[in-house]
Structure formats: C-alpha cells, structure tokens
Amino acid sequence: MSLVPCRACGHQVDTSALACPRCGATDPGKKISRQQRNARNFVIQTIFWLSLLGFGGWYITTTVIPLVKQYIVKPEQAPGARP
Numbered sequence: 799m800s801l802v803p804c805r806a807c808g809h810q811v812d813t814s815a816l817a818c819p820r821c822g823a824t825d826p827g828k829k830i831s832r833q834q835r836n837a838r839n840f841v842i843q844t845i846f847w848l849s850l851l852g853f854g855g856w857y858i859t860t861t862v863i864p865l866v867k868q869y870i871v872k873p874e875q876a877p878g879a880r881p
C-alpha cells in the first residue's frame with residue numbers, strides 16, 4: 799500500500815483506490831500504473847531479446863560448433879581408423 803497524488807486534484811490517495819475520495823476522479827493512480835506498465839513491458843522485451851540472443855548463442859555453441867569441429871577433425875581421424 800502506497801499513497802500517490804491524485805492526477806486530478808493532487809490529494810493523496812492509495813494506488814489501489816478505484817476513485818479519488820476527494821474529487822471522485824476514477825483511477826487516481828492510473829498515471830503511475832501506466833508508467834509501471836511501460837517499465838514492465840520494457841523489462842519483458844529486454845528479457846525476451848536477451849533470452850533470444852542467449853538461445854541463439856547456445857544453439858551456435860552446442861550445434862554449429864560441434865558440427866564444424868566434426869567436419870574439421872574428421873580428416874585427421876581417417877588414418878587412425880583401421881578395419
């Protein structure tokens with residue numbers, strides 16, 4: 799529970815209040831919650847892109863590099879392979 803100034807009259811109202819008890823404005827803490835929502839969206843997008851980058855890096859490390867190593871190492875293993 800925290801108090802924020804009403805966007806209409808500046809009266810201190812609770813963030814969860816549906817209407818300002820002084821002037822009756824609806825969602826007196828809406829401006830704050832919208833900012834919080836924007837910040838949350840920004841964090842979610844950042845995490846999404848970071849995880850995408852992380853997955854891409856993980857995919858390259860676990861799939862592409864072993865394939866490349868296999869391709870490079872294969873000719874060296876050929877002489878050692880005896881029937």
Ligand SMILES: [Zn+2]
Pocket residue numbers: 804805806807808809818819820821822823826
């Ligand atoms: Zn108010």
